[in-house]
Amino acid sequence: MTADASRRSVLKAGGALLIGFSLADLAWAQPGPPQGPDRNRIDSWIAIHADNTATVLIGYVELGQGCTTALPQVAAEELGLGMDQVRTIAHETGVTPYQGGTYSSSAIARGRPQVQLAAAEARQELLRRAAERLGAPVGALTVERGVVSAGGRSVTYGELVGDRPFEIAFTGTAKPKPPAQYKLIGQPAARRDLAAKVAGTHGYVQHVRLPGMLHARVLRPRGQGAYGSPPRLLAVDEASIAGIPRARVVRLRDFVAVAAPREWDAVRAARALAVEWERGETLPGEGSLYDHMRGNQATDAVIEAEGDAAAALAGAAFAAAFEGETPYQAHAPMAPNCAVAEVRDGKAQVFCASQDIYALRTALAGLLGLAADAVTVRFEESAGTYGHSLYDDVAMAAALLSRELAAPVRVQYMREDEHGWDTFGPAHIGKVAIGADANGKLVGYSYEGWQHSWSFTETTDQLARGTEARTWPMGPSRSVNPAVCGGMYAIPNVRLVDHALPGAPYFRAAWLRSPLDLSFAFVSEQAIDELAQAAGLDPVEFRRRNIADPRWRGVLDAAAGASGWPGAGSRSGDVATGQGVGLGTHLSGWGGAVAEVEVDRRTGVVRVTRLWGALDAGCAVNPAIVEAQIVGQLVQTVSRMLYEEVTFDRAGVTSLDWASYPVARFADCPEIVPIVVQHLDQPSSGAGEEVMAAAAAAIANAFFDATGTRMRTFPFTPERVKAALAA
Amino acid sequence: MAEQLELGINGERRRVSVERDTPLLYVLIDDLGLEGPKFGCGLAQCGACSVLIDGREVRSCVYPAASAQGHEVITVEGLPGWHAQRSGNDEREPPLHPVQVAMIEEQAPQCGYCYGGMVVKAAELLAGNPSPTDAEIVAAMNGHLCRCGTYPRIVAAIRRASEAMRA
Numbered sequence: 001m002t003a004d005a006s007r008r009s010v011l012k013a014g015g016a017l018l019i020g021f022s023l024a025d026l027a028w029a030q031p032g033p034p035q036g037p038d039r040n041r042i043d044s045w046i047a048i049h050a051d052n053t054a055t056v057l058i059g060y061v062e063l064g065q066g067c068t069t070a071l072p073q074v075a076a077e078e079l080g081l082g083m084d085q086v087r088t089i090a091h092e093t094g095v096t097p098y099q100g101g102t103y104s105s106s107a108i109a110r111g112r113p114q115v116q117l118a119a120a121e122a123r124q125e126l127l128r129r130a131a132e133r134l135g136a137p138v139g140a141l142t143v144e145r146g147v148v149s150a151g152g153r154s155v156t157y158g159e160l161v162g163d164r165p166f167e168i169a170f171t172g173t174a175k176p177k178p179p180a181q182y183k184l185i186g187q188p189a190a191r192r193d194l195a196a197k198v199a200g201t202h203g204y205v206q207h208v209r210l211p212g213m214l215h216a217r218v219l220r221p222r223g224q225g226a227y228g229s230p231p232r233l234l235a236v237d238e239a240s241i242a243g244i245p246r247a248r249v250v251r252l253r254d255f256v257a258v259a260a261p262r263e264w265d266a267v268r269a270a271r272a273l274a275v276e277w278e279r280g281e282t283l284p285g286e287g288s289l290y291d292h293m294r295g296n297q298a299t300d301a302v303i304e305a306e307g308d309a310a311a312a313l314a315g316a317a318f319a320a321a322f323e324g325e326t327p328y329q330a331h332a333p334m335a336p337n338c339a340v341a342e343v344r345d346g347k348a349q350v351f352c353a354s355q356d357i358y359a360l361r362t363a364l365a366g367l368l369g370l371a372a373d374a375v376t377v378r379f380e381e382s383a384g385t386y387g388h389s390l391y392d393d394v395a396m397a398a399a400l401l402s403r404e405l406a407a408p409v410r411v412q413y414m415r416e417d418e419h420g421w422d423t424f425g426p427a428h429i430g431k432v433a434i435g436a437d438a439n440g441k442l443v444g445y446s447y448e449g450w451q452h453s454w455s456f457t458e459t460t461d462q463l464a465r466g467t468e469a470r471t472w473p474m475g476p477s478r479s480v481n482p483a484v485c486g487g488m489y490a491i492p493n494v495r496l497v498d499h500a501l502p503g504a505p506y507f508r509a510a511w512l513r514s515p516l517d518l519s520f521a522f523v524s525e526q527a528i529d530e531l532a533q534a535a536g537l538d539p540v541e542f543r544r545r546n547i548a549d550p551r552w553r554g555v556l557d558a559a560a561g562a563s564g565w566p567g568a569g570s571r572s573g574d575v576a577t578g579q580g581v582g583l584g585t586h587l588s589g590w591g592g593a594v595a596e597v598e599v600d601r602r603t604g605v606v607r608v609t610r611l612w613g614a615l616d617a618g619c620a621v622n623p624a625i626v627e628a629q630i631v632g633q634l635v636q637t638v639s640r641m642l643y644e645e646v647t648f649d650r651a652g653v654t655s656l657d658w659a660s661y662p663v664a665r666f667a668d669c670p671e672i673v674p675i676v677v678q679h680l681d682q683p684s685s686g687a688g689e690e691v692m693a694a695a696a697a698a699i700a701n702a703f704f705d706a707t708g709t710r711m712r713t714f715p716f717t718p719e720r721v722k723a724a725l726a727a
Numbered sequence: 728m729a730e731q732l733e734l735g736i737n738g739e740r741r742r743v744s745v746e747r748d749t750p751l752l753y754v755l756i757d758d759l760g761l762e763g764p765k766f767g768c769g770l771a772q773c774g775a776c777s778v779l780i781d782g783r784e785v786r787s788c789v790y791p792a793a794s795a796q797g798h799e800v801i802t803v804e805g806l807p808g809w810h811a812q813r814s815g816n817d818e819r820e821p822p823l824h825p826v827q828v829a830m831i832e833e834q835a836p837q838c839g840y841c842y843g844g845m846v847v848k849a850a851e852l853l854a855g856n857p858s859p860t861d862a863e864i865v866a867a868m869n870g871h872l873c874r875c876g877t878y879p880r881i882v883a884a885i886r887r888a889s890e891a892m893r894a
Contacts, residue, residue: 064838064875190834197839198830198846199823200763200803207762215757264746264753267769334767334775334840334874383767383840384875415768624834628880632837635876658772658872666865669878 036098036358042125042166044097045118046075052146052158053085058115059099060107061091061355062193064384065688066625067107069191073621074112077184078119078176079126079157080143091379093361101356103387103511104477104587105686108621112684113176120174122166129160179619179680186680188624193381205380208340208351210408214248215263216401217270218394218411219256220459223420223653226282227455228469228504230254230462233277240274249273250404255464257401259409270414281650282505290325293429293450293506298499303480307493312444316435320530323431325713326519328424328507328646330661335383336413337390341398343368344406348375352395353382360392364399367461386636388423388454388510396460416656421459424646425512426451426478430523432485440535442486442546444493447524449480451516452501455508471503476587477515484520484693488583488590489528490548507646507653514586514633517693518640518714521584525697526710529580539581539701540565551616555592555694556583558614558675563594569705575600577609580701584693590616590677591691593634595698596670599706601725604718606703608638608670613695616677617687623676626687630674633688637695639664641714734795736761737805738812743792751795752776752787755802763803763843767872774871777844778802779809784851803827803843806850813854826850829888830881837875845871849885858889 036059037044047055056075062068068088076086089096099111127148131138136150143149146157179185196202221231233254241247247260247269258269284292313319339352348368354360357377365372377395385391394411401409413421429450436442456470472478480496481487503509532542540560547553560581569578576599585591596610613634620626643662647655655661696714704710709724729744736759743758750769755761755778764787767775771786778787779801801809811821822828826849836842845868852859852867859867864885873881 064836066837190831194831194834194836194839197836198803198827198842200761200843200846202839203762204765204840206766207756262746263757264749267753268746268748332874334773334838334872335765336767381838384838386874412766415770415772628834628837628877631879632876635878636874639876657770658768663872663874664876664878665872666869666878666882669865669876672879 036094036096039097040170042118042122042168042170045115046122048126048157048161050158050162052156053087054079054081055087055089056115057096058088058111059091059097060111061102061379062381063102063355065107065629066191066622067111068193069189070108070622070625071111071115073184073189074115075119077182078116079123079146081146083184083189085146091357093357093377094373098358101359103355105688105690108684109588109686112621116176117170117174120176121170124171124174125166125168126157126160130155133160182680185619185621186623186678189622191625203380204335205340205351205353205382206335206338206412208380208410210340210342213340213408213410214259214261214405215266216257216259216398216409216411217266217414218397218417219258219270219273219275220417220421221277221279221652222416223648223656224459224508225279225652226505227508229280229282230459231277231279233275235276237274241269241272244269244272248405250401252400252404252464253466255400255460257397259401259405279651283648283650283652284505285650286648289427290429293427293501296501298450298501301474301498301500303496303498304482305495309444309446309493309495312493313433313435313446316443317438318436318531318534319433320527320534321433322523322527322530323429323712324519324523324526326428326522327713328427329512329640329644330419330422330424330646330655331386331389331512332419332422332661332663333383333385333389336415336418337394338382338410338412339391339395339398340408340410341395341402342408343399343403346370346374348399350375350377350395350399351380352377353380353385353391354395355385355388355391360395363392364396367396368399368403386513387425387515390418390422393458393460396458400460400464419656419661420653423455423508423510425515426509428516428519430519432524432527434527434531436531436535440537440542440545442489442491445486445491446495447480447485448497448499449520450499450501451478452503452506452509453478454510455503459508469504474498474500477511481517481520483587484517484584485524488549488552489546513636514689514692517584517586518637518696521582521693521697522700522714525582525584526700526704529701529704538566543581543583551590552583554677555590555614555616558677559592559594559612562614562673562675563612565594567596571706571708574602576706578702578704578706580698580703580705582694582697582701584697585690586686586693588685589618589687589690591694593691593694593698595695595702597699597702597706599703599721604721604725606642606716606721607668608642608699611638611670611695612673612675613691614675614677615687615691616679617690618682618685619680620676620678620687621684623678626676627674629687630676630691631672633692634672634674634695635664635669637692638668638670638699641696641699641716642668643715645715730793732792732796734792734800735798736800737802738808745792747793749792750788751778751790751792751800754792755787761802761804765840765843767841773841774844774848775841777847777871779847779851782851782854784848803846806846810850824850825888825891826853826885829884829891832887833880833884835877835880835884837877841871841873845873845881849881849888852885853889853892857893859885861886
């Protein structure tokens, strides 16, 4: 893939999608204000072409989850076009509208109503014009694949609008189609990006090349230390790379990088460059992390208080308490992050894989001292990132290096950079106490969580400018989550408390797929099982008794039913088997899971052999994609429960590759049954991370069913399992 | 010191001038403009960079380009032609390899970054073992990582391709 700085070629580089037509040719597609094109105008969302096709401009980016198929599906449905008549263009600030960042599984949950509304407004205007043209009332018109007909006459959308702007704002009067009329929504349309992905021709950000571009590598100590204590660069010996042709060193305070016209020369130079760092023993160290967290000064906040949880727990007929500790885990994308930037003549253009190109544009403008509208950020897909990995950090590095070297620069992180300097999903300590009455009805619930919030400042910014290490205030996805911590049950007395820790001296952190929910469910749902056992009830039956919401009941019954619950476990012998159930979600949606595990008591090796996951995401626009997302979530949950853990000593991270940070492989993959609980008449909720918490809990409960032992931390490594079984 | 290499890539002779220790992956991407093999780890751990050399899967991120001289290198882009040739077809624009077709039919990829290597490895497997059992598929593929967790669909796609190739 090649690209240059002009907008026209950028749009043309969008490829065959824009056959013979470029939005750049139209004045109305020129860059908008920093917030992006006006979201209340049809032209910001939809262009109708002369050939009776449409381009939908969407703000949500493709992270591998399939939204660049499902959102066009929504637009095609509303416009009355076929899937083959609707295309999208690359995401770019000023061109594609701002719909919010592509996180919290929001692309469909928030994006569907936005696209639906824009398409409904467009359709209303198209029908108004068609009615005029055909001399028939709007109510008499029918639409089939963009052909509007009435009384034997017809006109196409292309003839009505054909490559001209609508030039109208939303009227607020357009009504999206009722679900009963859906033809495309709810159907499994094939993903549009997969053919190129298996042919090896799909362009990723790693493939962007600009004329005169230099390849750069960034140097950092192997493995980060504590956030807020960045390493200091004491000395750089440029003579150490004198033998590498045209390799150059760039140093900005504690930020150091090498660049060369040829990529391998940049790699060699990064390896050869003699650099002296000063880094202290800034971390608590792996063995004392949780003690450090418990002993640190926390800021307490009540997240939810209903009734009197303490009194209810004191008077409960059955009670269970559980405390768990869960580790830092890494995003570890298959592709180390990469970005290409060109900073020239007071303008910057950056190609990157950010989840939020508009927020990054603001950050880059600040970094470079430019106005926001002098910065263009263009999204190019990278490997799945599952949350905030180093995509913004690498974009900042590329921008700074381009400015310093007065040339386009491509920065590609190496594996150890990505694993070592990731913004990890934070560690957590959870303490839960739950009580039930004599009938097995929950009466009181208390959850306390110790964790720190997300890190605001990217490492590049810290090193290059000495920018203060700021931490986000607590909030959803980093505080105790009411939806996962007992929220699926009808409980009269609830108390949820955050013990928010400071960001330092811990690791840089950010959202990692289903942020903290695996931890919350691991703690909470194990206690629910303990309570069921105390009350002498089957875990599924106990949950049924305490669920009031039919949506929770639906996913529980779907997963339990599909699995043939209760299965027959075997606790005797060297290899024990067991089944477990769990419920959970992220912020919206309903997830239920059943796991079957096998534990080898001699070796401590745990295998998840079968996994059922039911997800109610409301209206699943494309159920085939939701099904694929369930499979992916379940495999990743197995990975996070059995294998994944950031390791470190007092100086820094020591899990720097796939050997020291193992993830699930083919052989570790259970037999998986994904279940989409469809509700076409409901709003869509997230579908990319809402069944992981349930699966995490199901795996933990299955381990107990097999062994009679509760795991109090994950991942369930053989050493840890043997120690737990011996205790 | 840069060195002239003549490489056989996807059935074509290609000349490049590279440093002697350059791994094949950098030549494929930077000098020859191929987008199928990907940089994933540079450590031969993940398989995103896999290519076939004389029909055997190797990790191009650690395989010296100079060692590929005199051998036939096939990337995912070249698999259709490689398969057509092995099947005795000499079509100008050969259709996708059956594994690629099956992966689309199974709607297997999500982000797809690992698929350049996955497809190559699966093609190697089926060339040597046209009817692998699921256990054989898993054993062959186990050195390839997919962080999106699409393993079950890859196994299903290989099974489907195996059936299609025998039909």
